[in-house]
Amino acid sequence: MDFFAAYRDGLLADDYHRVPALLTGLDPAELARAGRLLANLAVDDTQATVVRVAITGHGTLSPLVPSLTAEVARHGLLLRPTVGDFGGYLTELSDPDSELYRAEAEITLCVLDAGIIFDEVPVPWRPADVRAVLDEKLAFLDKLASIFEANSKGTLVLNTLPLPHRLSAQLVDHQSRAELGALWREANARLLRFGEQHPGVLVVDLDPLLAEGIPVEDPRMAVYAKMHLSTELLARYAREIGHLARNTAGRTKKCLVLDLDGTVWGGILGEDGHDGVEVAETHHGEAFRAFQRVVKQIGAQGVLLAVVSKNDLEPVRRALTENPQMTLSENDFVRIIANWQPKHDNLKQLAADLNLGVDAFTFVDDSTLECGLVREELPGVAVLPVTGDPALHVGTLLADGWFDVRELTVEDRARVDKYREDLSRKDFLDNFDSIEQYLAELGVRVRFAPATEKELPRVSQLSLRTNQFNLTTRRLQLPEVRELADDPAWHVLAIRSSDRFGDNGLVGVIFGRRENDALHLENFILSCRVFSRGIEQACLSALLHHAREHGLTEVFGSYRPTAKNGKVADFYRRYGFTTLPGSDDGVTRFRHDLGELTEAPAHVDLDFGGTLQ
Known part of the structure; x- marks a missing residue:
């Protein structure tokens, strides 16, 4: 059965998991049609992982929503869009009380085109006039990025400005055209570097997409509908955003x-x-x-x-x-x-x-x-x-950026060697009659301490990509991690491990929040590479002992079930926590009175450098 037949038969609302396979092989026009149908489909949020996307920009962007709906659905995700007013990006990004910010979107798209420059260029014009407007607009976009970072925990997505031929061709001398091309590319290069100063900003480079032969605009739609980017380009852009949404939802392939x-x-x-x-x-x-x-x-x-x-x-x-x-x-x-x-x-x-x-x-x-x-x-x-x-x-x-991430970390570059070491550990295990003997000889060493500035990108990556040992599956972009690390009430504790086969690197993190005499463990994440070595028990034990020694009277933990983290559903109960009465938000909460504490496994050499002061 194809997608459209399944839609007509009413099979998708209750079986949304079938959508990615049904969308396979559809061309861009068919995907846009499928997106329009999916946008009208009454799908319960429990059927799929929801991604909230806010959309603003300069020109008409109506074709973007159906394409984006389909592209997100291709990865099993459910789009919940918020669309701003026509041409309203300046006011919407400037006003922290705007609907765009109230949407609390994981991803905010600000779609830009050459009109943001040439709408303000006088006639007649020379390259110098364009340069002046570019400088002014980039400075203002820089301010908007700062406002966004101060008021949103999501990611702001900008894009480079394509230069249509109809604009450069208005200069009749080739020297002026070359000057315009140079200053335009310099401006786009400055835009692409926004992420260096603004960790909450990502810039999509449209040039590689245009190099595939996609037209920048449809001249009639640009004039009559103020749609300054073609339907084809918006659809291709939507595919790139679909890849970003997949990464935000923790579904990047490994x-x-x-x-x-x-x-x-x-x-x-x-x-x-x-x-x-x-x-x-x-x-x-x-x-x-x-x-x-x-x-x-x-x-x-x-x-x-x-x-x-x-x-x-x-x-x-x-x-x-x-x-x-x-x-x-x-x-x-x-x-x-x-x-x-x-x-x-x-x-x-x-x-x-x-x-x-x-x-x-x-x-x-x-x-x-x-x-x-x-x-x-x-x-x-x-x-x-x-x-x-x-x-x-x-x-x-x-074509589908299956392995795309926001930023490569030191751990990424060393991952292959670390997995080879893991396979050596499995072979090493075969030499022992019991897991206890194996662990005793493995020589597990753990360093458990507040995350440093250099470690924060890896901490964010763990929250985004770890699914099995992730107790609440709260996905955190780098700006959110940095905000928590800078908050005196919060503790972002990084877990590093090593053993006789090598250094595993940063493999886990505990997010804790101090409130009066209580510590709330908001999340505990551990890489699947180091399961079943006693690391989680050692770190939790150290944290509980440290809490009691510093006058705390109770520690709370939370578990939010997902399709993949069922193996840690009883994690807190295993180590002396009691289950609190149920709540309406789907989260199970636990409490430890810091009476009888679990000890760290004897085979783990733990160095705890944290403090709850």
Whole structure:
């Protein structure tokens, strides 16, 4: 059944989880149509994760909402938009009491176009006139960004200003056109650097989208409807915002899983041999080499790379280590699974090995059959079929920004090595008869202390990307984390761990709020990489002892259930907290009277540098 048939039959309101699969393969026009239908669909907020988006800007933006509704739905999210008045971005962003701020949106879009400049340029004009308006407008946008950061905990999204040909062509001499082009690009470069001074601001660069051949505007719509960006450009922009919404909701993918034959290289390894597959210097070989280069580039930025292939393991290893034309090597992959088992079963095993959910995977395969089976058996996996020309593999892989994040951290760049260390730990475990013996020899060391300024981006990332051990799943952008860290009533305590195999880095955080003689644990987050090592018990024990020693009389904790954090539902009860009477907000609350306290596990060497003063 296709999307439109499912909508007509009334199947989507109560089964919203089916929408992402039904939207797969729709072209931009069909997606916009689907978005208009979804906007009118009465979906309960419990059916999906809600993303609140406020929209303001300069020109007419009516086509943006249906496209954005569909793009957000493609990732299983439910859009709740707030749309400002036509051309009202100046007043709406300037006024902290405006409807835009009252919406408390996670993402606020301020869509800009060249009209914000040329509406104020005199006629006749020269490049110097444009420069003066650009300088004035950028200074004002800088002020708006500061006002936004002071009054919102969300992200403000600006965009670079495209320069339509009809404007530059009004200058008849090429020297003036070059001057206009230079100062316009300089202004856009300044705009792109806004994020350096304003952590709550993100700027979308429209130039790469326009390079795909998308028109800046429709001349008739620009004149008659004041719509200064084309429907096609707004739809493409909406796709970028969909990726941001997915990241905001904690659904960024963490692992790229690749088939081999026909995907990473040309030919069939079992028939062509490790030195006969196409990876360079042939028509298709160059396309596969280009794909491998992109995969390697992605892997260098903290994305885990893995192989799931129907092949024998030894020939695969020979191909990756002995073929001199191969761009990817065995060391680029955190795990290589090559056997003849169903790929969806291998993906489940890979998830278990990496201690990830399968919904953290993006899977690329050239087989329509394999893609269909994985999509059917594991709907949380992002499946990317690459069934056509290998020169198109790169575009398919990059089209949806599956691994996009706001900012790369030190932990991101070291992630592959850390997961390899985790796999070594699993192998090490096999040498022991009991988990207790294993932990005693593992040598777990924990540093538990207030987060430093340099650690705050990683703290934010943990709140955005951790799903299993995340007790309230409150997603915090960097400005929100920084605000809590600067508040004397709050304690943002970072957890670092290491052991005999290496440094795990910053793996967890506890957010606590001091109120009189009580400490409220507003959230406790721990990376899935370090589960079941006693780290959570050691940190909680240290915090409870410290609270009692400093005169506190009680500690409260909260748990908000989600589809993925059920394994920590009884976390507080396990360590001596009692359950408080239920509430209407879906949150279970707990209390510890600081009487009998749980001790830290003997195998954990804990260094607690926090204070509740």
